[in-house]
Amino acid sequence: MSAPLAAPPAAWVDTEPGPVTLLRTALSRIATMCLVELQKLRHDRTELVTRAVQPALWLIIFGQVFTNIHAIPTGNTPYLDFLAPGILAQSALFIAIFYGIQIIWERDAGVLAKLLVTPTPRVALVAAKAFAAGVRAVAQAVVVLLLSVVLGVSFTANPLKLLGVIVALMLGSAFFCCLSITIAGLVLSRDRLMGIGQAITMPLFFASNALYPVALMPTWLQWVNHINPLSYEVEALRGLLIGTPARMGLCFGVLVVAAAAMITIASSLLPRLTR
Amino acid sequence: MTSPFDSSAPPAVRCTGLRQAFGDTVAVDGLDLEVRRGEVFGLLGPNGAGKTTTIRSITTLLPAPPGTVTVLGRDVARQKTQVRRLIGYVPQQLSADGTLTGRENVMLFARLFDLPRRSRKEQVESVLEAMDLVEAADRPVKTYSGGMVRRLELAQALVSAPQLLVLDEPTVGLDPVARDGVWDRIARTRAETGMTVLVTTHAMQEADEHCERIALMHRGRVRALGTPEELKGAIGPDTTLDDVFRHHTGDTLDSDKGGIRDVRAARRTAGRLG
Ligand SMILES: Nc1ncnc2c1ncn2[C@@H]1O[C@H](COP(=O)(O)OP(=O)(O)OP(=O)(O)O)[C@@H](O)[C@H]1O
Ligand SMILES: [Mg+2]
Numbered sequence: 001m002s003a004p005l006a007a008p009p010a011a012w013v014d015t016e017p018g019p020v021t022l023l024r025t026a027l028s029r030i031a032t033m034c035l036v037e038l039q040k041l042r043h044d045r046t047e048l049v050t051r052a053v054q055p056a057l058w059l060i061i062f063g064q065v066f067t068n069i070h071a072i073p074t075g076n077t078p079y080l081d082f083l084a085p086g087i088l089a090q091s092a093l094f095i096a097i098f099y100g101i102q103i104i105w106e107r108d109a110g111v112l113a114k115l116l117v118t119p120t121p122r123v124a125l126v127a128a129k130a131f132a133a134g135v136r137a138v139a140q141a142v143v144v145l146l147l148s149v150v151l152g153v154s155f156t157a158n159p160l161k162l163l164g165v166i167v168a169l170m171l172g173s174a175f176f177c178c179l180s181i182t183i184a185g186l187v188l189s190r191d192r193l194m195g196i197g198q199a200i201t202m203p204l205f206f207a208s209n210a211l212y213p214v215a216l217m218p219t220w221l222q223w224v225n226h227i228n229p230l231s232y233e234v235e236a237l238r239g240l241l242i243g244t245p246a247r248m249g250l251c252f253g254v255l256v257v258a259a260a261a262m263i264t265i266a267s268s269l270l271p272r273l274t275r
Numbered sequence: 276m277t278s279p280f281d282s283s284a285p286p287a288v289r290c291t292g293l294r295q296a297f298g299d300t301v302a303v304d305g306l307d308l309e310v311r312r313g314e315v316f317g318l319l320g321p322n323g324a325g326k327t328t329t330i331r332s333i334t335t336l337l338p339a340p341p342g343t344v345t346v347l348g349r350d351v352a353r354q355k356t357q358v359r360r361l362i363g364y365v366p367q368q369l370s371a372d373g374t375l376t377g378r379e380n381v382m383l384f385a386r387l388f389d390l391p392r393r394s395r396k397e398q399v400e401s402v403l404e405a406m407d408l409v410e411a412a413d414r415p416v417k418t419y420s421g422g423m424v425r426r427l428e429l430a431q432a433l434v435s436a437p438q439l440l441v442l443d444e445p446t447v448g449l450d451p452v453a454r455d456g457v458w459d460r461i462a463r464t465r466a467e468t469g470m471t472v473l474v475t476t477h478a479m480q481e482a483d484e485h486c487e488r489i490a491l492m493h494r495g496r497v498r499a500l501g502t503p504e505e506l507k508g509a510i511g512p513d514t515t516l517d518d519v520f521r522h523h524t525g526d527t528l529d530s531d532k533g534g535i536r537d538v539r540a541a542r543r544t545a546g547r548l549g
Contacts, residue, residue: 036375036383040374044374111372113334114365116336117335117362118359119360
């Protein structure tokens, strides 16, 4: 070797880290892992576009047809305007649910074990995945929003509100990404995870206000809707983008608490994957 | 820090009555093992002997009761973070991130071990150079050959200057030239740093050539322990390690115990990387 390797400062190996050190390490690790996720996205840019095909089809076909037949009453709001924020949330959901499968692949490939043997808190690994899911969701949202504008939907141009859209998408993605990692940590196999993933994403989507107003739902579905974080995400997105009435405080409150809780649960289940 | 030659210093690894079971399968069954500081120690045994399970207990991946496993004097159950700082680990599967470049893969580990910003870049270049990967460093790892991925994994494990390098079948699936390449670099780094190397393998020839001491594992226990010469000498004149292996494990070279999971995982990785 050209130069001898310098060992990291020796003091670090002589004590178990205290809470302050732990927090600082966690934050620095989250930054590191987020950077890696961004590097992966950069190497893999075509995927961002191909993944936008499905939401585009929903908007163009479902949106146009239901606008024309006036089947879903959305008051003064044109149906396509009503639908677009719902499709944003849907595409974010579909991306995020994929992360559980990715973590199982990383487990099978030995990548996860290697990361778990570094001095890195589990929560940092999970939070970085949550962040990456959010970044993908936002990138895809840009494509979907541009397409909606072409289709004649009019959105807010207020930068603060657009910032709110990004935050809502990141929080929603974090929740569903960690939900998926949690299920991965429980079922431990790719096949079972794919089955369960499919079994829950569609119901989550249909038991939300993404496609139709809550008032149209049967009572039991309204109950599901109340505990479905996707609905709060859609309500916030819709309020911010097209100005429909929304309980912003409640929506963001639910999203923050749900995301934080899910990150915690997923981190505690992560080591199960390599046992 | 204690010198590696100080006889009162705790050993690099000590397992005392380690037991690991998965449901009804007892993978490790009361294992006693001591790896001295600075040596190259080989853990040998047939498929399913419990080598990987032992390695995963030492590297903090599997929970072990307090007092059963220590790494350089630190209890793996109680001082996980400290133990992790001291270890460089290369798992059985070929496991680098295929979408990242080689340099990005190594830089990630430099960051995860808190190498100071100033020396980080230098250190990454230095290990890439030592593993002969400078030219390929900016290519995505999915374009690497198996031997290159293994050398990259060594670079990842070595960038933090570990005191204990743990390798689970480092040369499996590599051609003879790539094997020599891997062993060469392990030997060179060890000569420079004095680190301890713990390695598992099926390849008796390699163990004979490169390990100073060997433990032969079978059904979760150590069946024989010593230098390759001692082990061969105990069986009789003109024996090879293959004979030693057969002597201690019966005819279980094709054990029906386990192995399938790892083989499957290795194949999947190969597909993804290839
Ligand atoms: N996570 C697990 N769940 C269930 N059984 C397991 C698990 N890990 C290992 N085993 C079983 O424990 C036993 C020991 O496995 P281990 O992987 O430690 O063997 P090994 O010596 O590394 O074998 P190989 O040479 O094939 O890699 C085997 O019977 C294996 O099937
Ligand atoms: Mg093994």
